[in-house]
Amino acid sequence: MVETPQRPPHILVIDDRPEELRSLLDLLRAQGMQLSLAEDPRTGLQRAMALYPDLILLDVHMPQMNGFALCRLLREAPALAQTPIIFLTSAASIDDRLEGLSLGSVDYVIKPCAAEEVLARIRIHLQLIWREKATPTGIPDALQNPDQMILHAAMRLIGRKLDQVPPLAEIAKQAGTHEKKLSTIFRQHLGMTVFAWIREERLRKSQELLADSNMDIQGIAELVGFNSAANFTTAFRQRLGMTPSKYRSHARSGDEVVTEDQSDS
Template identity: 50%
Template sequence: MSYWSSVPARRAHILLVDDNIDELQLLLAALRGEGHRISMAFDAMQGYRRATALQPDLILLDVRMGGADGFATCRLLKADPSTAHIPVIFVTSSASVEERLMGLHEGAVDYILKPYEPAEVLARVSVHLVLASSKHPRAGLAAAESQPDIEREAGPDRVIALAAQRLVMSDLANVPPLPELAERVGTHEKRLSRVFRELTGRTVFEFVREARLSEARRLLAESALSVEDVALAVGFSSAANFSTAFRERFQERPSGFRSTLGGKAASLPRPSRSTVPLPMPVSGA
């Protein structure tokens, strides 16, 4: 007998986010048969709002829904300190490896393919409830308390901004256009622009540019990549454009910066990509 089959199922509060209620009847019956309490949401943003209000033990989240998709919900959940600890299991009809990898990259703990066997869902739910409950009961609170105030006190606008920042930092070389970036965090271009300006004193474009230049400075200091490769790695279209932007920001060319550092390069701190605190408003930005 395996370890997991010997672990008794824990009764839990599960939030199910899916826009097709007809497909859920067998699953709902199976979950309730195990004694779980079920809450429902029928679109991505409703799912996020109910997760913040209800604080479920686990979330089953459909990927493809009308309006914003499940990825947008997951990004918001993981950017919000009040919900970041909740396990998310994606449920999808797509067999695409790329989609499954994207979901895991966004913070999901597992993937279930439709059509599914209710018994498989119950087993996976049981496993992740055990894993979540094995952590210190105050782990989520302790993690939240260790975050900067601007993250701990995150309201809806701050969560959107944090989710967008993390999405940008996850792949600086391929930052989506502003409308797509807004859609991928469950909002629209106008609101995302306003949120960034109000909370950071910067536009989204200015944030992306600063993030790229800061990462480029780190790569120049800590790696053996050529200036051309550094430029490409952080999303500049050419080494010439990168050199001009770098000189405007740091008052020296990339090659000059690298030669000035010499053996001191390794001492520069590497910025974390897992948590990107929102900067305070900058006057004159």
Template identity: 50%
Template sequence: MFNAKGLIEACHLLIVDDSLDELRLLKTLLDAHHFRLSVAFDGLQGYQRAQTLRPDLILMDVRMPKVDGFAACRLLKADPKTHNIPVVFLSAANAPEERLTGLSIGGVDYVTKPFLAEEVLARVRIHLRLAGRPERTGDMATVADAALDPDEVLLQAGIELIRRRLGEPLTVDEIATRLGSYEKKLSALFRQRTGLTVFAFLREERLRTARQWLAETDTGVQDIAEQLGFQNAGNFATAFRERFGLTPTAYRKSVRAGHPIED
């Protein structure tokens, strides 16, 4: 990737964008600097090509048909073959919450359109140098190349999304959409591989997280209930007691006394 002076040499970039005009603009810019380029026209195609081509960096649009850039990034980060590839979002979706979403799900940068060519080039070079991935050898290669089947990648991406959004009132359809999938498939996948429905898995993660916070922090029961998406402290206390046999307050006291309950 780099020569003896640390200069980038013919790195392979994957551009994922459904706009032909944007693709032409980026191709002209990056061709002039001798990058090797591949393209994809939606998030799913981008994810699939990243699996096969293993580019050094991905430039990813957000608003695309079929599977958007956020869904594609979630899949990329859930797959051992692609999770280390830097993803730079390059999008007209420039609301603060969209930029924060892009960075929180694993993007290394977020550039808004219309962009300055010099800025894109500078950020590409920065993240290629930061990535600086050495050639994989031995056991590391085995781990990095360990292929998960597509359903397992989708499941892991779903689990990660749920864990990051425990406090949000998510529906199964919303979760599936954020993964570029659909409700029926995601529901069946969770039942088959976790033995739980999506909602049951979400509830279990909320309660396990609540138990950890009760044991390790001084956060109030009301605040824990609100932050983890329960309607109120009463509903939280009821759910916690049904799952663990103690109210949240009683559990915290048992931990402080050195008698934590076992799962």
């Protein structure tokens, strides 16, 4: 039998229409669970980082920032990285469900729903996390810096979509901020613009694929977001001082690959 904590489980509910969840909230309270409520995403993020809940119930369609963007930020907070997140939402399309689960949520429940079903799902995920989770012992403030969370969320999002990187405004929105703020964060923390980092990440990923896969040059070019093998080869040579084919040959022969930047140092 899994031992449960002596204290009641703490559930954070982030939903801009909590009145629609009244029967569920009443049921959770009747089960002795501690509830915290937030009616907008930014308040929800602040409360999550301050309270370290055992589980988060999260809506998708909310003002200012949607639930997917908030989930990205929550997953970049070290103290909350393993906290179960259950989407509880009317966003019922298969694309919405796949997006929510791909972001690291443990469950996706469609409204309207039976309160008893949600309670059962909460209990299952609490039992699973109690097998592994120790009570947080304090996370250094530097690791909880909101700008760092936005930066890492944006970098992870870009890394997943290198073949078709969204416009800057969309990247910012999905990372829970706006264009100007995101650009400032990249310059302050990485010393480059968002677009410069995307270019660097595309070339870094292409080096991995050249060394570790059998994909042809055209396939690699498309996968990392170049519209042609010729454009990819030009950018690769400008940055690394050799063609992709030559880089692959060196990497597979076991020779140390020395780029122009390294040879000049």
